Amino acid sequence: MSKYTLWLILGITIITTGVGCxxxxxxxxxxxxxxVSMPVPETKPAxxxxxxxxxxxxxxxxxxxxxxxxxxxxxxxxxxxxxxxDFSFQPAVITIKAGDTVVWQQDDQAPHxxxxxxxxxxxxxxxxxxxxxxxxxxxxxxxxxxxHPFMTGTVKVE
Ligand SMILES: [Cu+2]
Numbered sequence: 001m002s003k004y005t006l007w008l009i010l011g012i013t014i015i016t017t018g019v020g021c022x023x024x025x026x027x028x029x030x031x032x033x034x035x036v037s038m039p040v041p042e043t044k045p046a047x048x049x050x051x052x053x054x055x056x057x058x059x060x061x062x063x064x065x066x067x068x069x070x071x072x073x074x075x076x077x078x079x080x081x082x083x084x085x086d087f088s089f090q091p092a093v094i095t096i097k098a099g100d101t102v103v104w105q106q107d108d109q110a111p112h113x114x115x116x117x118x119x120x121x122x123x124x125x126x127x128x129x130x131x132x133x134x135x136x137x138x139x140x141x142x143x144x145x146x147x148h149p150f151m152t153g154t155v156k157v158e
Pocket of ligand 1: 087111112115145146147148151
């Protein structure tokens with residue numbers, strides 16, 4: 001019975017493949033054979049009996065935490081924070097100087113984004129995430145939330 005089943009499956013496969021080919025006159029590229037995985041080197045240093053028996057604790061060097069000092073630019077450029085909360089930007093209108101950076105802090109449970117009229121846009125921000133943008137040219141830049149166009153704000157750059 002198993003031999004009959006095998007032939008049956010083989011026949012169905014051939015028929016299915018043939019039908020598939022007939023229905024698609026354009027020659028589809030055959031699925032590329034997966035690249036041959038890199039051969040694993042067989043040469044393993046044979047552990048000596050002493051090494052094999054002794055359970056050596058792995059002495060991994062723990063990298064020291066690198067603390068990057070946050071140095072704000074000493075001069076003019078400032079950072080201004082706008083909170084995203086309760087489906088609104090707070091404050092909705094801020095006035096900054098050219099070269100200043102605005103940081104939007106997403107504090108809402110719903111995801112929001114910042115889409116600025118100058119073409120800059122954030123990705124969808126989850127609660128706790130931030131988006132910052134530096135405004136280099138003066139002007140009024142309206143922005144809104146992508147999923148919620150009723151959420152609007154303006155950055156006035158002097
Ligand atoms: Cu939103």
